[in-house]
Amino acid sequence: MAQYDLPYLPPTRRPCEPHPEVLQQFEVILDENCWSRMVSCYFYYFFQYVPCNVRAFLAEYIDERKKEARKLGKEQVEPALFTHEGRSYNALLKHRPNYTKFCGGEWNTFADDYELCAGDHIEFEPPDEGLNLKIQTYRDDKRLLPLPHVALDDLSSEDFDHVHCCVYSKDIELTYDQTRFFLQRLFGDTFICCRPFVHVLTPTNTKDCVMKIPRSVVSTLKRWVDMPTNGRVTLEAPDEPTHVITPSSYYICKNDGRMVIEKSSFRDFISAASFVEKNVVLITFKELHDRSVSIIIQRIL
DNA sequence: TACGCTTATTCTCGGAGATT
DNA sequence: AATCTCCGAGAATAAGCGTA
The missing domain is CATH 2.40.330.10 (DNA-binding pseudobarrel domain)
Incomplete structure (x- = not known):
């Protein structure tokens, strides 16, 4: 020595x-x-x-x-x-x-x-x-946390692309830990391979109970499942203390292609799942046995 | 012709307003 | 009151233009 x-x-x-x-x-x-x-x-x-x-x-x-x-x-x-x-x-x-x-x-x-x-x-x-x-x-x-993108490094290139095509509401910046959590949620189950949507709940969602899914998400969803202008969907929050499942319906706005969820059932849904303003949620889709679509809404933070 | 910068145009999404 | 369309600010993208 x-x-x-x-x-x-x-x-x-x-x-x-x-x-x-x-x-x-x-x-x-x-x-x-x-x-x-x-x-x-x-x-x-x-x-x-x-x-x-x-x-x-x-x-x-x-x-x-x-x-x-x-x-x-x-x-x-x-x-x-x-x-x-x-x-x-x-x-x-x-x-x-x-x-x-x-x-x-x-x-x-x-x-x-x-x-x-x-x-x-x-x-x-x-x-x-x-x-x-x-x-x-x-x-x-x-x-000091690692940069958020570091959380992506063990993904296959397909999964990497899937994460990168994700649509975020404005003003969302996830930290490394939040990104990891988001990825666990995204790959924790098999969802329809459309663009995932990460959204921060606003008073429009929680008070007015208006929920719109962006056009880019809806257009990729249409590649995998049949989505007529009006139809029935199920709203699901699988991770909450009680797995919340609420039957609902939607329409697709002619003007901008966004999917708008029916108001009263969305109101029931967010109250049952205890979602509040500023919650960040991951929105994905699943096709059920009867070929209907379930909108899976998971809380990230 | 490639590049960088500025300006013009289109697109998006939150929310307001009209219609049912 | 619920459903659907439309408006407008800001973002994203494309076009135009000057320079090397």
Whole structure:
């Protein structure tokens, strides 16, 4: 361990305070290297030095864990950064006589996913066992979430397209966690493959009980099921404490192609499902056994 | 001819108003 | 009162135009 005791001293920094011998947790304040170090016009790479007062400990600790994992024949024999959101990054830990740093392609991905920049904090928690280094990211003491689109990364290209054609009411911006929840709802059941609709309930919906489905959603729905100008539908809220099912009807507005839900049944429906103003709902469609259509309305937040 | 910027046109959707 | 059409602000898209 002695050979690694030479501290890395960033040009603008003083040596770090010595750290207690047993380390439960440590924090790294990101510097400018963490997010933009240009190699050429086209490539960037990112890395982050580990403070000199903890690097020896961390390197030794990880080394022991690696040996342990190999001995036990574990699948994972390299350390990984495991974020609070359950995302795992196999960033490289480079331990050299005069510096220790996290780097490599997966560190880049991590920096991209969380849009890290200088001044952000990362809290590291070495694991009691295994090689997942638990981390939490902060900016100004506020926990940093990955960018929403990161939640999409395990989707097949078909599912990715399906998510991207989703119609949103204006002023909706979902966070990473909300996007994940929305995706779980969207792929949690088999719906008609038309454009999904994410809508924030307004007083027009909750007080006047007027509910209109956008033209672009309706036109894609028509590719899969027969939707005459007037017809019967079922309104369903499957996730509420009681699975709400309300028979209803609709008409399609001649002028703009929107589907308008019949008022009184929509009123019954939102009161039974306890939907209120500012709730964000995912609206999808299902074809029932008798070939009628059910409008599935799931609360996202 | 490709590109970027500005202007014109069309489309959308929330909500008001007319009709049944 | 419910159903349906229409209006208008803002967004999205297309067209026009100048520059390199």
